[in-house]
Amino acid sequence: MPSVLARGAAPATAAGLALALALATAPPATAAPGDVRVRVGVTGGPYTAGVGLVVTGPRTIDGFYCAANGTTATPLTALVDADDQYGLGGVRTRWDATTQDFVVTEIHGDAADATKKWNAYVNEKKITTAPCHTPIKGGDKIRWTLEAATPTPAT
Template sequence: MPSALARKAAPVTAAGIAFALALAVAPPAAAIGPTASVRVKVTGGAFTASVGTGTEARFVFGGFYCAAGDGSPTPLTALVDADERFDFGVQARWDAATQDFVVTSIHGDFADDSKKWNAYVNEKKIKTGPCGTAIKDNDKVRWTLEAPKK
């Protein structure tokens, strides 16, 4: 009789495992906001790159959500996506004064008192923070390590 119970329990266990596996391979949810295919270029330091990547508004560095006011991707999400795909070694910190991120290093090229990482979209320097500037398909995003203009 104990073997009959074991046989009855086995299909339930197998069904439970099959159900759990089905949940584990469920397709990812659709993107919430707009997506963009962009070119990301890095210049100004020893490391230079120019790559194409897709991006969308998303969580970055420690779980902060980065999106422009309309939910669009940003120069920072594009840089983070390029970093994840091509290993740029991006580092950033949260700046409480601007309520946005400041890129501190890309591939070992560090910002300091004499130079900082600036973002450009279609060759125009952004005027808001890198999480506050919207980008769209076919934009060219450039991050350049440069001395501040005086």
């Protein structure tokens, strides 16, 4: 039986093996100051996704800076970065002047409307502050779910 070398494979040198092992090691825990690695999922509509580790951090979205406490990654930065890194099919937002924060209006064509809206969960707990005002940390699990909108009480 012919050896691997006889079939045309090049021998691995110590330097080449060291380089391959160096490239195969896990990336650092953070990519830049303020960046964290989280998992992101999308549920509730026809499109459902769960992606690998997402590197996220404070960033500008549609002309507005999104960072909890001015320096921390948020559920919205995680969603937008997941779309950039894994191609979720598009994330659309609108700026809400009343809350001074974003509202997610669409993910992968699944649109919010008068009867349903996109809600964010961090480690399976629904956020109670706006998505750019909610800090997240490395290792968190972020889930965006299209759910029935809570009716606004009549005044």
